[in-house]
Amino acid sequence: MSKVWDAIIIGGGAAGLFCAGIAGQLGKKILVLDHAPVLGEKIRISGGGRCNFTNLYSAPANFLSLNPHFVKSALARYPSAEFIKLVRSYRIGFHEKHQGQLFCDDSAKQIIELLFAECAKGQVEIRHPVAVESIAKSGEYWVVGTSAGTEQSKAVVMATGGLPVPAIGATAYALDIAKQFDIRVNDPRPALVPLSFTSDTFGDLSDLAGLSVPVKIAAGLKGHRYGACCFYEDLLLTHKGLSGPAVLQASSYWSEGESIHINWLGNERGSGDTQCESIFTNEEHRLKLTENLLAIALPQRLAKAFAEQSGLLGRKWAEVSKKDRHTLQELVTHWAVKPAGTLGWKKAEVMLGGVDTKELDSQSMMSRQHAGLYFIGECVDVTGHLGGHNFQWAWASGHACAHAL
Numbered sequence: 001m002s003k004v005w006d007a008i009i010i011g012g013g014a015a016g017l018f019c020a021g022i023a024g025q026l027g028k029k030i031l032v033l034d035h036a037p038v039l040g041e042k043i044r045i046s047g048g049g050r051c052n053f054t055n056l057y058s059a060p061a062n063f064l065s066l067n068p069h070f071v072k073s074a075l076a077r078y079p080s081a082e083f084i085k086l087v088r089s090y091r092i093g094f095h096e097k098h099q100g101q102l103f104c105d106d107s108a109k110q111i112i113e114l115l116f117a118e119c120a121k122g123q124v125e126i127r128h129p130v131a132v133e134s135i136a137k138s139g140e141y142w143v144v145g146t147s148a149g150t151e152q153s154k155a156v157v158m159a160t161g162g163l164p165v166p167a168i169g170a171t172a173y174a175l176d177i178a179k180q181f182d183i184r185v186n187d188p189r190p191a192l193v194p195l196s197f198t199s200d201t202f203g204d205l206s207d208l209a210g211l212s213v214p215v216k217i218a219a220g221l222k223g224h225r226y227g228a229c230c231f232y233e234d235l236l237l238t239h240k241g242l243s244g245p246a247v248l249q250a251s252s253y254w255s256e257g258e259s260i261h262i263n264w265l266g267n268e269r270g271s272g273d274t275q276c277e278s279i280f281t282n283e284e285h286r287l288k289l290t291e292n293l294l295a296i297a298l299p300q301r302l303a304k305a306f307a308e309q310s311g312l313l314g315r316k317w318a319e320v321s322k323k324d325r326h327t328l329q330e331l332v333t334h335w336a337v338k339p340a341g342t343l344g345w346k347k348a349e350v351m352l353g354g355v356d357t358k359e360l361d362s363q364s365m366m367s368r369q370h371a372g373l374y375f376i377g378e379c380v381d382v383t384g385h386l387g388g389h390n391f392q393w394a395w396a397s398g399h400a401c402a403h404a405l
């Protein structure tokens, strides 16, 4: 146990490997320990195998945290433009898909290879699979007990990620270590996750599985832990309930017992009400059947379901009373539905909650109470919106930490 590392990084995922590569290239002696037989599995499965590795517009407003200011320093010092520069330097082809989301043209594996190459440049030692059994402070050094022996270090960086997808090695180890050192942890919850519904929630809408509809969706309440949201995204009706980007985004703001609100006509920022009005008030439409009127803006099957649910199927619009028109309009534009729950850690993309940011220095990610103990990536109470923001946090927090080691 004679060698003393500058830092031992626990977790060789996105944040851990990125931090290791930078610190190594800055001349630090870095050891990465991971319990998984294969590293980078979350990166490999991300973005449908193409890794949505960052977002052109990643900004503090794209993150949920009990302290929304916490991300500002790290993001400002390592914005998405820096990671894009790095990706370009490896000649990895990429494209923008939607709202600034950048994906590899070929494969997520290219991002994993980039991270390994950066680590190799910094002469980082990576050991896996290794079980980390204990972390303790002994005098001026940290002592890490593993299944392969004991190591000493000036610093320990916890980068074991969040709880989603336990099948590929997710654990709560960073949160356990935080608790061991009396560092506050905010309750972890699955986020960016499909929502589930009881069988009677949808009535006749349950046979609409497979339909994808652009909507305006709102969830959460002002004054709530993580505030409220409003997104313009596609919603997917599934056999189990609602999914698609709209619902994944809303799930991060949703709490048990609350409703989510959907405007099925609000498919473009600000255009919802105008479009809605023109459908319902345009005199040219008065001789149309209700379902055909709705089908101007909605998929036929959904239009029919709404007409049926409001008892107006087969009725000419001109014959519908003012009250029934208003009821239908409310149903379509202010649809409130109460999810029963989420599909849990197996289906979640990220974790909400984690190590409380008040416990960490936002410049370095170091514990305020315990010098030399750092937390980066998803284990910190910082959760990005869908669209590459979670990887951007892994890069930015890893970069901030690496420069402080």
Ligand SMILES: Cc1cc2nc3c(=O)[nH]c(=O)nc-3n(C[C@H](O)[C@H](O)[C@H](O)COP(=O)(O)OP(=O)(O)OC[C@H]3O[C@@H](n4cnc5c(N)ncnc54)[C@H](O)[C@@H]3O)c2cc1C
Pocket: 010, 011, 012, 013, 014, 015, 016, 033, 034, 035, 036, 039, 040, 041, 042, 043, 045, 046, 047, 048, 051, 052, 053, 054, 130, 131, 132, 159, 160, 161, 162, 164, 165, 168, 169, 170, 171, 172, 173, 348, 349, 350, 376, 377, 378, 379, 387, 388, 389, 390, 391, 392, 394
């Ligand atoms: C299906 C899916 C798709 C996603 N797609 C995207 C996307 O396209 N864009 C995006 O921005 N985000 C995406 N994410 C989120 C993104 O993958 C994570 O936010 C990001 O990987 C977090 O980086 P991290 O380094 O903190 O954790 P991880 O990348 O999860 O790495 C954690 C590492 O720690 C190791 N570890 C865990 N426990 C221990 C332990 N006890 N001892 C030792 N090692 C341990 C793990 O084996 C792993 O190697 C997706 C997530 C999922 C599940």
